[in-house]
Amino acid sequence: MGALKYTITVESDVPPKIFLGSEIGGATVVGMQQEKVELVSAADIAQRHGISVATVRRRLSVINQGTEGKFLYDPVKASQLLKDSTSKRGRKRAC
Known part of the structure; x- marks a missing residue:
């Protein structure tokens, strides 16, 4: 019996730190796209x-x-713009 193929889907703002040939949970990574x-x-x-x-x-x-x-909207660009554009509301704190 040959090797079985499993697909794992990951969503992230940055690429995962997985490399071809690495072993994860007893399996070897043979491809990514x-x-x-x-x-x-x-x-x-x-x-x-x-x-x-x-x-x-x-x-x-x-x-x-x-x-x-x-x-x-492109979700990656949208999340970057929304994180950067957080504005403070209300009065500034008194020192």
């Missing part, structure tokens, strides 16, 4: 980050790849 990232809607991004859909559309208007009625 990166899939093309599909575009996601503003509602998906809003749910993932805990903000409103209107906020997502406003902050990510520069990377909108959909039409005016369909707002679609």
Whole structure:
């Protein structure tokens, strides 16, 4: 009987530190490939980050790849922009 093939899917902002030929759980890594990232809607991004859909559309208007009625974004670029654009609200603390 030949070797069996198993597929493991990993989602991350950075590539995993797995190398060809490494052993993981008794198995040897023989191949890796990166899939093309599909575009996601503003509602998906809003749910993932805990903000409103209107906020997502406003902050990510520069990377909108959909039409005016369909707002679609690259999830990797969107998460980077939303992490960078966190703004403080309210009064500054008194020292």
